[in-house]
Amino acid sequence: MVAQLKRSKKPSEGWIYDQVFDAILEQRLLPDTKLTEKDLCDVFGVSRTIIRKVLLRLSLDKVVKHRPNRGAVIAAPEPDEVREIFEARRLLEDGIVAEAARKCTPEDADVLTDIASREHAFIHAGENSDAIRLSGDFHLRLADIAGNRPLRELLRQLVAQTSLAIARYVPSGSGMCENDDHDRLIAAISEGDVRQSRDIMKRHLTACERRLMLDTPEGSKNLHAVFADVVAAQ
Amino acid sequence: MVAQLKRSKKPSEGWIYDQVFDAILEQRLLPDTKLTEKDLCDVFGVSRTIIRKVLLRLSLDKVVKHRPNRGAVIAAPEPDEVREIFEARRLLEDGIVAEAARKCTPEDADVLTDIASREHAFIHAGENSDAIRLSGDFHLRLADIAGNRPLRELLRQLVAQTSLAIARYVPSGSGMCENDDHDRLIAAISEGDVRQSRDIMKRHLTACERRLMLDTPEGSKNLHAVFADVVAAQ
DNA sequence: CGACGTATAATTGTATACAATTTGATGCTC
DNA sequence: GAGCATCAAATTGTATACAATTATACGTCG
Structure with missing residues (x-):
């Protein structure tokens, strides 16, 4: 389960980046998932310095969205x-x-x-x-x-x-x-x-x-669309 | 004279990134120029934390080459x-x-x-x-x-x-x-x-x-000279 | 004089401390 | 009990301290 416990050596930045990227590719990490720095530090056993580098790279890849002072989440493309x-x-x-x-x-x-x-x-x-x-x-x-x-x-x-x-x-x-x-x-x-x-x-x-339902946003994605009817009926 | 002492506000990461990127576009920074972290800190008046983020972004843009433990240089494409x-x-x-x-x-x-x-x-x-x-x-x-x-x-x-x-x-x-x-x-x-x-x-x-041909690239000026104008003008 | 090895300085890599900001909870007012 | 202000906890942003590595200077030896 926690990979680094089996390993004697600390995971490198590149390895952690690959793990997160692969998790996104395999949809084990879904859009809007919050990526708290501390949690990632605990999971991979490194300091925030490393995690923040990983998150910066991922945000430049546009697979993670960085919200100033509010942390990083898995991107949810419009x-x-x-x-x-x-x-x-x-x-x-x-x-x-x-x-x-x-x-x-x-x-x-x-x-x-x-x-x-x-x-x-x-x-x-x-x-x-x-x-x-x-x-x-x-x-x-x-x-x-x-x-x-x-x-x-x-x-x-x-x-x-x-x-x-x-x-x-x-x-x-x-x-x-x-x-x-x-x-x-x-x-x-x-x-x-x-x-x-x-x-x-x-x-x-x-x-x-x-195959993508781009015209019918589900869930909380587009609140205007979700509540379009009730607001219009008002 | 130390130009950055005149500035009231600290330059942001994004602004510094733009300055370096523009300097590359305008060929004020030439291939193989060493980008020492401490020098950039002095030039822009920020800590290494910020400079290192800038250098990471630039290296992902492939305009800066990052050599482990040996610092960053302006890329010189083969x-x-x-x-x-x-x-x-x-x-x-x-x-x-x-x-x-x-x-x-x-x-x-x-x-x-x-x-x-x-x-x-x-x-x-x-x-x-x-x-x-x-x-x-x-x-x-x-x-x-x-x-x-x-x-x-x-x-x-x-x-x-x-x-x-x-x-x-x-x-x-x-x-x-x-x-x-x-x-x-x-x-x-x-x-x-x-x-x-x-x-x-x-x-x-x-x-x-x-129009491109093999030629020996000339060395670039030191970082203070390259950024003298923009720092003073800010 | 040049090659080599060692010591020292300079630079980069990582962790941590502290500041700034946001989030969530508590209690007050009405 | 709803609305709102205030405070506490959690989280992120930045600077700095320390460790690891590389570059440089110097002295010795051949």
Whole structure:
């Protein structure tokens, strides 16, 4: 449970950052969760100096929202932000997948196939956390193949923000829907078919965005919408 | 004379960050310049806590390189990094300029024209720092018009890194060469000509990349000299 | 004179102390 | 009991103290 008790050495800033980032990717940390510095200090057994560095990095990644004098919370992207995230991903991954289709080696394809098959297994088993993480891994792996570091870094942030968007705008009951987009992508990329790779990616991202209920904010997200009727009837 | 003693209020972290970032954009801070924490503390009159936050943000922007236990220096991008920067910019700005051409209002065009004309004036006057900053402003303004915040943020970083690349790989004597790329871009965007806008942007970035060559970067002045003006003016 | 090793200074990394601010509770007034 | 002011506790923001590491100066030895 508490990892550092098993370890003799203190966890480093980078390791703690990875743990929190992964928890966000796997939706074990959900939007609006408060991240109290003291609590994180206790959990990881380090001083606030380290925790504050981690929180600063996460807030620059836009996965944590920093409210002056009021602490940090897991980001809860608004509908218009989510649309920008997907618009950015469409542009980025259009270029990435095109380059990947040009550069992909058989070994690269094998890695992609492995990720996709494990992803299918987790979806089948209803293990949503792992499935979402692997889906992100798949997209990042494409960026690795394309080989552009600035683009990969932005995509890494956008993938995490996408995870938060899904947590917020997909009904919690509905698991990830199974589809063969990734498999078809692997096929097109392996053949070096740039045009088809781009087409599949574009449709894939758009389909993913459509599954989000961006127009119907649930819960306490948008109080104006929640109370629109009663206020209007008044 | 100690300039910061005249100031009534302490500079904030964000303001100091902007000052350093601007100094990089304007090439008053050149690649490989050592950023000693104590010196920056003295210059801005704050504690190391603040300076270290600033340096962390700058290093995540990839304009400062952080070497464990050995301090921070202004980044000096290697040739392969520079190629990735321009490749990323071509992809990003292709999408940005296309969207800008669709959305650009007459007021937007006026702002762009104003930036471009001031840019010409500075190039004519041989004021390279200001010309480079305005060139960056022009590209970022296009991103504002396109209206995608994640893309704008990455472009902001890439523009600064481009400034470092120019500082390193363009002979310091040769001023910015005058051309009408920005003017032609404004014309195409104003007419909503997406195809031509993209074409001009692509050629513009490629031409800019071609002007870079291997060269020995000159050393920069000490930090007090670099920030003398802004500190005194505050 | 140069190479090497040691001592010393300078710099960075981390933890902690203290100040400022916010949050929550208590009690007062009406 | 609702509304409001005030106080106490908790939390965050900043500065500083101390530890760890690196850079520099110096003296010795070859």
